[in-house]
Amino acid sequence: MARNQxxxxxxxxxxxxxxxxxxxxxxxxxxxxxxxxxxxxRFMWSADGKLKPLRGGARIPSWNHLQELMKKAESAGWANQDEENV
Incomplete structure (x- = not known):
């Protein structure tokens, strides 16, 4: 039985x-x-509170937007995750 979630x-x-x-x-x-x-x-877009699955990945409008998201993740304490560090 496939899980794939x-x-x-x-x-x-x-x-x-x-x-x-x-x-x-x-x-x-x-x-x-x-x-x-x-x-x-992963990066995802949402509209009206619902995630929008997109083929080929989510478009990031600018480098500044990417940096803003990374800074928010750092501030929240989880920007340095990896498969071994969970």
């Missing part, structure tokens, strides 16, 4: 367009796969 463990977001609708998230996730669990970061 993603569990969001940590999340920070910004509103890059200041529109109050579209948020860009940086997430630390557990990927629950048939071959075993893995952990890693």
């Amino acid at each position: 993603v569990r969001v463990l940590k999340d920070v977001s910004i509103d890059p367009y200041n529109d109050g609708e579209n948020l860009l998230h940086l997430q630390w996730c557990r990927y629950e796969l048939d071959g075993g669990d893995e952990r890693g970061y």
Whole structure:
């Protein structure tokens, strides 16, 4: 039976367009796969409170937006995660 689910463990977001609708998230996730669990970061967009799955990855509007998300994750204490450091 296939599991293949993603569990969001940590999340920070910004509103890059200041529109109050579209948020860009940086997430630390557990990927629950048939071959075993893995952990890693991902970027996601959300609108109206719902994540928008996108093929090919999430577009990051600028380097400054990327840095802002990383700083928020650092401030929250989880920016230095890896598969062995969980």
